[in-house]
Amino acid sequence: MKRKILVLEDEENIRSFLVLNLKRSGYEVIEAETGEAALEKYHANQDIAVAVLDVMLPGIDGYEVCRAMRAAGYQAGVIMLTARTQEADKVTGLMNGADDYVTKPFSVIELAARVDALYRRVSGSPFSEEDVIKSGPFKLNLRAREVLKNGIKIELTQIEYGLLKAFMENIGKALSRDELLEMVWGHHYVGELKIVDVNIRRLRIKIEDDPAEPSHIVTVRGYGYMWEG
Structure with a gap:
């Protein structure tokens, strides 16, 4: 089964670095550098398991992308990337439908661990318990x-x-x-x-x-x- 990840990041060097490391971890990565492009690629790939969304973007920002995806019925995982450190900004992302957040600058190892944990959570596994x-x-x-x-x-x-x-x-x-x-x-x-x-x-x-x-x-x-x- 393909493990699809959407990465929305407008800084090319950061995006390329993320994409390279996520591919090394076995994910199929779909890239976007604008919020508009991210929504288009989400609608074309509804089997995306986890979306990594940068918050600070020109045009449609990461919060808006997250809200739009949730409004469209997207129920898989969302991790927000943010340079903001204020508690209120983190809470805003979570209240808009995100599952987790990572503050820049971040360790790629840490982000990969967050993606792996969220992927395991949202991808599910066969149930042995009662229905x-x-x-x-x-x-x-x-x-x-x-x-x-x-x-x-x-x-x-x-x-x-x-x-x-x-x-x-x-x-x-x-x-x-x-x-x-x-x-x-x-x-x-x-x-x-x-x-x-x-x-x-x-x-x-x-x-x-x-x-x-x-x-x-x-x-x-x-x-x-x-x-x-």
């Missing part, structure tokens, strides 16, 4: 990788799906941020724990009746989160 998990109004179909609430499908990214699956497999059990990071991002992930909190916030917006007063994913203060169903 469906039910909890309250939710039904998680493991083979279709879809979630229904009161019979209505909820569109989730693969990371959001992974979090929900982790919770629904551990109903009533408090899960620490470290445990969630291991379960969803994998033990090779080298990022920050903050990414767990931001994705939980995004997941709550999609599944809770009132995200400000969550009744399903509750916070365990000083520890992590728990699924109450």
